Amino acid sequence: MISHTEENYLKALFSIASLKGEATVNEVSKQLSIKMPTVNSMMKRLAEKELVHYESYKPLKLTDKGTKRAALIIRKHRLTEMYLVEKMGFGWEEVHNIAEQIEHIQSPELFERMDKLLGYPKFDPHGSPIPDAEGNIVPDHFRKLADCREGDELILKAVQNSSHELLTFLNQRELHLGIHLRIDKTESFDQSMEISCDGKKQVLSAQVTDLLLVERRN
Numbered sequence: 241m242i243s244h245t246e247e248n249y250l251k252a253l254f255s256i257a258s259l260k261g262e263a264t265v266n267e268v269s270k271q272l273s274i275k276m277p278t279v280n281s282m283m284k285r286l287a288e289k290e291l292v293h294y295e296s297y298k299p300l301k302l303t304d305k306g307t308k309r310a311a312l313i314i315r316k317h318r319l320t321e322m323y324l325v326e327k328m329g330f331g332w333e334e335v336h337n338i339a340e341q342i343e344h345i346q347s348p349e350l351f352e353r354m355d356k357l358l359g360y361p362k363f364d365p366h367g368s369p370i371p372d373a374e375g376n377i378v379p380d381h382f383r384k385l386a387d388c389r390e391g392d393e394l395i396l397k398a399v400q401n402s403s404h405e406l407l408t409f410l411n412q413r414e415l416h417l418g419i420h421l422r423i424d425k426t427e428s429f430d431q432s433m434e435i436s437c438d439g440k441k442q443v444l445s446a447q448v449t450d451l452l453l454v455e456r457r458n
């Protein structure tokens with residue numbers, strides 16, 4: 241049996257590792273706002289359960305078993321978010337905290353039915369890929385808006401952070417997934433961007449363009 245707390249550690253390790261391949265105790269400690277000695281003793285516990293490779297002073301890595309376990313928690317989280325938006329009418333800014341709780345429910349049947357009712361979606365409401373029932377996850381090939389250039393014609397595909405603050409900010413500017421946008425100008429001083437979308441111009445700071453994932457429009 242794995243506790244909710246242990247599941248949250250697995251998820252944190254998975255998300256750090258998906259960006260950099262491995263994680264340190266310090267990074268996990270920061271991400272979860274938990275003190276280092278507590279993280280260390282939890283890592284020992286997860287190593288005993290064969291979920292994490294743990295050796296003092298070495299980077300942390302999930303085992304195959306740990307990776308699958310983390311992906312399945314993320315699957316439950318993302319399916320829940322999709323269900324809340326598609327079937328219950330919640331806004332994309334409202335669903336993350338609810339999904340944080342529902343993801344710990346141990347009922348494969350519940351999530352299989354959710355998946356079926358949704359028509360087996362590949363992405364959640366924030367554009368993140370939903371792992372399949374085996375825990376396989378297909379990586380997306382989206383680029384950060386911040387890495388694109390003047391004149392690029394793009395489609396907004398995902399957000400890298402599903403905080404209420406960012407999503408409310410995007411709502412206020414009518415920026416939602418699927419919207420077409422064009423980079424009119426990049427400010428060399430602070431890398432802010434002037435973009436046009438739906439005939440409207442707006443300026444986005446580098447802090448925002450770093451969190452928006454796009455695909456080129458052909």
Ligand SMILES: [Zn+2]
Pocket residue numbers: 317321335336337339402
């Ligand atoms: Zn979420």
